[in-house]
Amino acid sequence: MSVVALVPAAGRGERLGYGMPKALVPVNGVPLLTRAVQGLFASGQVQHVVIAAPPSDVDLVHTATASLAPVGGAVHVLSGGAERTDSVRLALEHALRVIPDTSIVLVHDAARAFTPPEVIADVVAAVRDGHDAVIPVLPVTDTIKQVDEVGVVVSTPDRAGLRVVQTPQGFRAETLKAAYCSGIAATDDAGLVEKNGGQVHTVPGHAHAMKITTPFDLAVAEALFAGGSA
Numbered sequence: 001m002s003v004v005a006l007v008p009a010a011g012r013g014e015r016l017g018y019g020m021p022k023a024l025v026p027v028n029g030v031p032l033l034t035r036a037v038q039g040l041f042a043s044g045q046v047q048h049v050v051i052a053a054p055p056s057d058v059d060l061v062h063t064a065t066a067s068l069a070p071v072g073g074a075v076h077v078l079s080g081g082a083e084r085t086d087s088v089r090l091a092l093e094h095a096l097r098v099i100p101d102t103s104i105v106l107v108h109d110a111a112r113a114f115t116p117p118e119v120i121a122d123v124v125a126a127v128r129d130g131h132d133a134v135i136p137v138l139p140v141t142d143t144i145k146q147v148d149e150v151g152v153v154v155s156t157p158d159r160a161g162l163r164v165v166q167t168p169q170g171f172r173a174e175t176l177k178a179a180y181c182s183g184i185a186a187t188d189d190a191g192l193v194e195k196n197g198g199q200v201h202t203v204p205g206h207a208h209a210m211k212i213t214t215p216f217d218l219a220v221a222e223a224l225f226a227g228g229s230a
């Protein structure tokens with residue numbers, strides 16, 4: 001039975017503004033996507049990685065990542081979609097078609113390139129333990145306000161019950177397939193499972209699993225990972 005990681009990597013990276021697709025942006029010489037795939041395989045739990053690549057760079061991504069797979073595993077590359085959810089859907093369909101023994105599916109943003117392999121292994125372990133859907137989370141450290149359309153505060157939710165959500169998000173393959181067949185929308189994959197009536201379990205995330213979104217995030221990553229690792 002295979003653990004397959006889907007890696008949505010087709011975003012344009014407009015908020016980063018680097019002038020190339022964000023997944024290909026190097027941090028200290030190594031592209032974010034390469035780092036993300038290396039982390040998945042370093043967890044020791046993942047056999048196959050399916051990358052939804054920027055449509056203009058499918059061949060380049062294939063060449064850059066093919067050799068990262070361990071013996072018995074493989075990296076698959078396809079063209080991503082217009083939105084993140086389209087990219088994940090395409091990668092999931094590909095995985096279920098070409099890797100028939102897929103039992104556990106991870107969905108992991110290329111933009112979370114520095115996620116520690118231990119977090120990835122913890123997510124897989126929790127799915128193996130019987131949870132249908134598992135997400136890594138961190139506590140919220142700022143006070144959060146809900147505001148209306150003109151910026152006036154409406155309420156202050158109790159942050160004790162709030163969590164920041166990271167990836168990889170892990171699923172029983174059948175659970176994720178059912179969620180994507182439901183036709184509902186959400187900003188993360190576990191949100192689809194939740195809206196489809198499923199239960200989502202949490203495990204501790206890690207600060208290094210931050211999503212590289214802005215130039216500030218990139219500068220933090222370059223400083224933290226200068227010379228290899230923090």
Ligand SMILES: Nc1ccn([C@@H]2O[C@H](COP(=O)(O)OP(=O)(O)OP(=O)(O)O)[C@@H](O)[C@H]2O)c(=O)n1
Nearest residue numbers: 008009010011012013014015082083087110111
């Ligand atoms: N059509 C898309 C959009 C996003 N992603 C991926 O989803 C992850 C999370 O998206 P985000 O960090 O928001 O990336 P971008 O969409 O590239 O960012 P921006 O909104 O700034 O353009 C990234 O790994 C990104 O490559 C994708 O595969 N396909």
Ligand SMILES: C[C@](O)(CO)[C@H](O)COP(=O)(O)O
Nearest residue numbers: 084109165166167187188189
């Ligand atoms: C999946 C995700 O990374 C969890 O935090 C996040 O929802 C992706 O957000 P995006 O900015 O819409 O890509």
